[in-house]
Amino acid sequence: MESIGVLMACPMNPYLEQELDKRFTLHRFWKVPEKSTFLSTHSNSIRAVVGNAFAGADAQLIEALPKLEIVASFSVGLDKIDLAKCKEKGIRVTNTPDVLTEDVADLAIGLILAVLRNLCECDRYVRSGKWKKGSYMLTTKFTGKRVGIIGLGRIGMAIAKRAEAFSCPISYHSRTEKPETKYKYYPSVVELAANCDILVIACSLTEETRHIVNRKVIDALGAEGVLINIGRGPHVDEPELVSALVERRIGGAGLDVFEHEPEVPEELFGLDNVVLLPHVGSGTVETRKDMADLVLGNLEAHFLKKPLLTPVI
Amino acid sequence: MATVEEEEPPLVLVHRPPNFNFPFKHRLQTRFCLLDPLDSDPPESTHSFFSRHSASIRVLLCVDPTPITRDLLSLLPFLQLIVGYSAGVDHIDLDECRRRNITVTNAGKAFSPDVADLAVALLIDVLRRVSAGFRYVRAGLWARNGEFPLGFKLGGKRVGIVGLGSVGSEIAKRLESFGCVISYNSRRKKPSVPFPWYENVYDLAVNSDALVGCCALTEETRHMISKDVMTALGKEGVIINVGRGALIDEKELVRLLVGGELRGAGLDVFENEPDVPQELFSLDNVVLSPHCAVATPECFDALEQLITANLEAFFSNKPLQSVVEF
Numbered sequence: 348m349e350s351i352g353v354l355m356a357c358p359m360n361p362y363l364e365q366e367l368d369k370r371f372t373l374h375r376f377w378k379v380p381e382k383s384t385f386l387s388t389h390s391n392s393i394r395a396v397v398g399n400a401f402a403g404a405d406a407q408l409i410e411a412l413p414k415l416e417i418v419a420s421f422s423v424g425l426d427k428i429d430l431a432k433c434k435e436k437g438i439r440v441t442n443t444p445d446v447l448t449e450d451v452a453d454l455a456i457g458l459i460l461a462v463l464r465n466l467c468e469c470d471r472y473v474r475s476g477k478w479k480k481g482s483y484m485l486t487t488k489f490t491g492k493r494v495g496i497i498g499l500g501r502i503g504m505a506i507a508k509r510a511e512a513f514s515c516p517i518s519y520h521s522r523t524e525k526p527e528t529k530y531k532y533y534p535s536v537v538e539l540a541a542n543c544d545i546l547v548i549a550c551s552l553t554e555e556t557r558h559i560v561n562r563k564v565i566d567a568l569g570a571e572g573v574l575i576n577i578g579r580g581p582h583v584d585e586p587e588l589v590s591a592l593v594e595r596r597i598g599g600a601g602l603d604v605f606e607h608e609p610e611v612p613e614e615l616f617g618l619d620n621v622v623l624l625p626h627v628g629s630g631t632v633e634t635r636k637d638m639a640d641l642v643l644g645n646l647e648a649h650f651l652k653k654p655l656l657t658p659v660i
Numbered sequence: 661m662a663t664v665e666e667e668e669p670p671l672v673l674v675h676r677p678p679n680f681n682f683p684f685k686h687r688l689q690t691r692f693c694l695l696d697p698l699d700s701d702p703p704e705s706t707h708s709f710f711s712r713h714s715a716s717i718r719v720l721l722c723v724d725p726t727p728i729t730r731d732l733l734s735l736l737p738f739l740q741l742i743v744g745y746s747a748g749v750d751h752i753d754l755d756e757c758r759r760r761n762i763t764v765t766n767a768g769k770a771f772s773p774d775v776a777d778l779a780v781a782l783l784i785d786v787l788r789r790v791s792a793g794f795r796y797v798r799a800g801l802w803a804r805n806g807e808f809p810l811g812f813k814l815g816g817k818r819v820g821i822v823g824l825g826s827v828g829s830e831i832a833k834r835l836e837s838f839g840c841v842i843s844y845n846s847r848r849k850k851p852s853v854p855f856p857w858y859e860n861v862y863d864l865a866v867n868s869d870a871l872v873g874c875c876a877l878t879e880e881t882r883h884m885i886s887k888d889v890m891t892a893l894g895k896e897g898v899i900i901n902v903g904r905g906a907l908i909d910e911k912e913l914v915r916l917l918v919g920g921e922l923r924g925a926g927l928d929v930f931e932n933e934p935d936v937p938q939e940l941f942s943l944d945n946v947v948l949s950p951h952c953a954v955a956t957p958e959c960f961d962a963l964e965q966l967i968t969a970n971l972e973a974f975f976s977n978k979p980l981q982s983v984v985e986f
Binding site: 358453456457458460461467469470472482484485488490491512513608611623630631632633634 | 780798807808815838936949959
């Protein structure tokens with residue numbers, strides 16, 4: 348399989364890179380100075396693209412690679428892949444579901460706790476020596492608060508299970524109601540936001556869910572409400588969220604994703620009711636290895652003409 | 661029997677730190693007559709104030725963390741009840757209380773969910789590098805340096821809970837939902853509990869990836885998380901403490917952390933609060949919080965309810981709640 352060309356869209360994991368290098372002819376797209384020249388030179392040998400949450404395979408790239416057979420994403424989200432184009436051209440697409448569900452759910456709860464209990468601020472307070480001058484202010488209890496989840500898929504369900512251990516009443520909005528769960532369904536995100544204390548975004552990013560959290564939803568969540576985003580930056584109308592936070596029209600936010608990563612709105616840096624993370628939802632040693640193995644497993648299965656492990660298309 | 665108009669509100673002596681007026685004082689004052697030496701005008705020492713009122717004092721409200729020593733108790737010969745303001749009672753001379761047959765009540769279960777929430781918050785922060793990741797973003801390093809170093813998964817981690825009381829049980833319940841594997845050490849094995857019990861903290865540490873300190877501080881538990889225990893926990897071990905600072909040999913903890921002999925630590929309590937060992941301030945794998953596990957308004961509401969109920973019960977000869985066994 349060493350002659351098979353694999354294009355890696357961006358740096359994502361040293362182990363994955365190493366293994367791809369061993370097994371295939373790996374092209375590191377981020378190191379290529381002249382991308383269009385490169386693509387025309389190698390258009391006949393590249394048969395696979397490995398992407399992730401930052402870079403995948405858009406229509407332009409797919410068109411430039413006539414021999415492309417498979418796009419294997421090092422993520423569960425598929426928003427960086429032109430799925431319609433892949434379907435049209437018969438290109439297989441795989442992602443990394445399940446292996447990262449727990450880590451992302453764990454981080455969602457970690458963000459909730461960090462925001463409500465001002466944990467990062469408390470840590471700064473101690474390190475700055477301020478504790479010697481007086482106690483930190485009161486923070487907010489998490490146990491028992493109403494948690495509203497947008498998207499009750501694998502990750503949404505895992506978040507619900509954890510929040511239940513904190514005695515939180517759970518409600519949700521998703522495309523279809525899930526009567527088998529005992530959680531309360533709201534037919535719109537605005538209603539969900541109006542009836543919860545903590546709103547968590549856990550759905551996939553599609554054309555329908557872009558800016559699903561907009562000004563109306565932010566207003567409904569209100570001055571005591573907290574927004575948690577472990578989905579994708581474009582789920583939120585970011586400028587609206589920033590002004591709501593700066594003007595204290597919303598209680599706080601825990602964000603792992605942003606509209607233009609790695610840019611993060613600097614107006615948020617001076618606030619004491621936000622926690623901002625550099626897209627680390629699945630960022631553990633254990634899970635990234637599992638994700639890498641899944642990408643490798645899918646590519647191997649494809650080129651050995653075996654059933655794909657986690658096909659999307 | 662006195663009529664309602666003639667009856668004076670019952671007397672409660674208050675012992676509190678200076679500059680700390682507990683939040684519900686004014687509401688208590690509507691039901692009880694609070695005698696507080698720090699409110700005396702002209703100012704009077706605690707010693708003198710206590711002595712002057714000693715004949716009429718049967719109950720003392722101790723606003724934590726003001727120590728109650730044997731000397732102080734000797735000024736109150738008719739004292740029957742100390743109503744504590746915290747879960748911990750290590751600031752009260754319990755031996756003397758036992759000798760004098762003085763009942764002590766504490767915050768009981770009122771605080772447990774909030775303390776458990778903070779313990780979990782600290783564990784997630786240490787393993788997933790939440791505070792460190794936020795620092796990275798704030799310093800502009802995400803754009804400059806790229807991907808933030810990976811953290812560690814919670815699921816499947818073996819968490820050893822030191823003291824499976826009210827707080828420990830709440831921690832266990834939460835961590836189970838994350839897929840953590842729970843075991844514990846406590847004075848006695850609890851037959852109704854499904855988790856493995858270890859007779860001592862050392863054995864617990866050998867079989868754990870993280871230790872959570874949440875038991876009472878007593879002579880037996882002082883420094884129970886010792887150098888040997890932390891070494892047994894190992895280089896990938898995490899220490900979380902929401903109990904009392906002195907549960908851990910702090911000097912050893914600092915030495916091990918600075919030397920890279922532990923994966924990390926999340927600490928809400930320290931041996932000499934508010935002094936925190938400065939060597940910890942430059943470590944990225946440590947999360948420090950200023951003894952604020954119970955610092956939520958809901959906690960204080962629950963505490964106010966409990967204290968008010970206990971004071972009323974005492975004065976009407978009814979049973980008390982959260983009596984400390986010692």
